[in-house]
Amino acid sequence: MSKYYDKVETISREELTELQSKRLVELVKRVYENVPTYRAKMDAVHIKPEEIRSIADISKLPFTEKQDLRGNYPFGLFATPMKDIVRLHASSGTTGKLTVVGYTKNDLHAWSKVVARALTAAGVTADSIVQVSYGYGLFTGGLGLHYGVEEMGATVVPTSSGNTQRQIMLMKDFKADVLCCTPSYAIYLAEEVKKENLSLDELNLKVGIFGAEPWSEEMRQVIEKSLKIKAFDIYGLSEITGPGVACECEYHDGSHISEDYFYPEIIDPVTGEPLPYGQEGELVFTTLCKEGLPLIRYRTHDITSLNIEPCRCGRTFVRMNRVTGRSDDMLIIRGVNVFPSQIESVLMRNCNVEPYYQIIIDRVNNLDVMEIDVEVNDSMFSDKVKELESLKRALESDLQSNLSVSAKVKLVGSNTLPRSEGKAKRITDNRKI
Amino acid sequence: MLVNQIAVFLENRQGRIFELTEALKKANINMLVMSIADTSDYGILRAVTDDNAKAIKTLKEAGFTVNSTDLVGIEVEDRPGGLAEVLKVLYEGGIDIEYLYSFKKANDGNAIILFKVANIDKTIEIIKKSEVKLLEQKLY
Numbered sequence: 066m067s068k069y070y071d072k073v074e075t076i077s078r079e080e081l082t083e084l085q086s087k088r089l090v091e092l093v094k095r096v097y098e099n100v101p102t103y104r105a106k107m108d109a110v111h112i113k114p115e116e117i118r119s120i121a122d123i124s125k126l127p128f129t130e131k132q133d134l135r136g137n138y139p140f141g142l143f144a145t146p147m148k149d150i151v152r153l154h155a156s157s158g159t160t161g162k163l164t165v166v167g168y169t170k171n172d173l174h175a176w177s178k179v180v181a182r183a184l185t186a187a188g189v190t191a192d193s194i195v196q197v198s199y200g201y202g203l204f205t206g207g208l209g210l211h212y213g214v215e216e217m218g219a220t221v222v223p224t225s226s227g228n229t230q231r232q233i234m235l236m237k238d239f240k241a242d243v244l245c246c247t248p249s250y251a252i253y254l255a256e257e258v259k260k261e262n263l264s265l266d267e268l269n270l271k272v273g274i275f276g277a278e279p280w281s282e283e284m285r286q287v288i289e290k291s292l293k294i295k296a297f298d299i300y301g302l303s304e305i306t307g308p309g310v311a312c313e314c315e316y317h318d319g320s321h322i323s324e325d326y327f328y329p330e331i332i333d334p335v336t337g338e339p340l341p342y343g344q345e346g347e348l349v350f351t352t353l354c355k356e357g358l359p360l361i362r363y364r365t366h367d368i369t370s371l372n373i374e375p376c377r378c379g380r381t382f383v384r385m386n387r388v389t390g391r392s393d394d395m396l397i398i399r400g401v402n403v404f405p406s407q408i409e410s411v412l413m414r415n416c417n418v419e420p421y422y423q424i425i426i427d428r429v430n431n432l433d434v435m436e437i438d439v440e441v442n443d444s445m446f447s448d449k450v451k452e453l454e455s456l457k458r459a460l461e462s463d464l465q466s467n468l469s470v471s472a473k474v475k476l477v478g479s480n481t482l483p484r485s486e487g488k489a490k491r492i493t494d495n496r497k498i
Numbered sequence: 499m500l501v502n503q504i505a506v507f508l509e510n511r512q513g514r515i516f517e518l519t520e521a522l523k524k525a526n527i528n529m530l531v532m533s534i535a536d537t538s539d540y541g542i543l544r545a546v547t548d549d550n551a552k553a554i555k556t557l558k559e560a561g562f563t564v565n566s567t568d569l570v571g572i573e574v575e576d577r578p579g580g581l582a583e584v585l586k587v588l589y590e591g592g593i594d595i596e597y598l599y600s601f602k603k604a605n606d607g608n609a610i611i612l613f614k615v616a617n618i619d620k621t622i623e624i625i626k627k628s629e630v631k632l633l634e635q636k637l638y
Contacts, residue, residue: 443564448614477539478509480561
């Protein structure tokens with residue numbers, strides 16, 4: 066069994082640059098012809114597709130922002146007719162609208178391939194049994210890993226998320242040797258295993274592939290120790306494709322980006338200027354092969370750096386270091402992207418006027434919990450407990466349905482939340498990741 | 499007769515009720531009666547003062563969320579079954595009571611019950627047709 070899934074993972078940097086250049090030239094032509102928004106963006110800065118001759122020209126192209134996806138909701142940025150789109154996924158947008166991604170058959174195949182590369186790098190083989198405990202559905206985690214496992218010929222157990230007792234029972238009975246889920250769920254699972262007095266020897270787990278939320282070396286050590294496995298970081302975002310954009314190899318020193326499909330850049334988040342390898346900044350991706358939703362210089366708002374040093378594993382793909390933060394205010398709660406603006410619009414809708422509020426995030430028993438403290442103002446206040454409690458419940462259920470993650474609402478007195486220069490401090494993140 | 503009440507939002511924090519009474523004291527406002535409804539996160543303090551308009555202004559300036567509402571005041575004899583007779587009238591009249599609290603003024607044999615009801619006009623109409631005595635004296 067080869068330790069690489071694809072030959073391309075070890076091609077020379079020169080060959081890779083040539084491949085990327087060829088793909089970029091085709092991509093730019095394709096989007097200019099098929100996507101009015103891209104044509105308008107390029108026209109606005111007087112760039113013609115002919116001027117993009119190699120990957121070195123990429124910085125001439127304008128960025129794509131999440132707002133571009135929202136502004137073209139739902140299918141406006143698709144570069145192929147709908148008859149060629151075979152699947153849709155969606156993730157949280159900055160307001161009520163979702164960010165929608167469409168995939169052609171080729172897109173799905175490419176995605177399966179990059180996931181298969183990631184699994185192979187983590188030591189998964191055709192003999193492996195892989196339990197996928199990411200949510201299945203509009204979220205890309207579950208189905209993304211699922212088809213990658215099938216692509217490489219291993220066995221997939223599509224448990225999806227939730228129902229931990231059943232997850233543990235199946236893990237024990239089916240003898241899964243690989244687990245895919247969020248790192249915080251892995252810790253939770255480990256504690257549940259302990260609570261059930263199950264010996265780890267009754268499980269057959271050897272490898273865990275964890276992503277969809279930032280985690281640390283300390284968390285890795287906790288997971289590896291408590292489940293007796295090797296833990297690998299997998300990176301991705303639905304706009305670019307989903308999980309599998311990058312994944313760690315056995316050396317755990319950064320995640321190799323599948324650069325033949327996704328061209329990474331690091332930019333200064335303020336000026337937009339490209340930064341050299343090694344320097345920390347905002348990660349930007351260009352999808353070199355995507356047909357359904359090709360994106361040019363898409364700003365992920367994830368802060369990291371790229372490592373071009375050759376890796377001992379032999380892969381020539383550049384490695385991205387751990388994501389250390391965000392250049393916007395997006396929060397990741399239990400693997401779900403949450404924007405404070407989504408919370409704000411729910412509050413506006415239910416409270417008539419915009420109340421002062423604060424988002425407090427914590428990690429309790431290894432699971433993220435979110436509390437929204439809302440100052441009770443005159444228009445919300447009632448002398449009846451019944452009415453205040455029903456407002457609280459309405460907020461909680463509206464938040465749940467809009468964010469796809471639960472939040473506890475706490476009503477607090479006016480002028481009690483911390484403010485700076487008259488504005489409430491919106492987010493307190495007490496998680497120690 | 500109707501009795502005007504103020505209601506104040508109180509988050510569950512040590513010293514919060516003290517801060518409220520301190521603000522009223524500084525403004526020389528006297529509370530005649532109060533009650534608190536509490537939940538795990540917050541409470542609602544309801545009170546009748548000798549100057550509700552001034553109390554509202556004072557408390558708002560002190561940063562409290564306040565509103566005011568009218569309650570139906572009833573006088574009952576301070577003896578076993580006094581309240582039961584009133585509640586029987588309201589129950590048979592189909593009146594939904596949101597909350598109530600009571601107190602007894604000194605030098606007077608009667609207790610005073612303040613009712614928060616959904617429909618004040620209907621409540622008064624029903625009471626007037628019964629033996630129950632609406633509060634007549636001014637509380638302040």
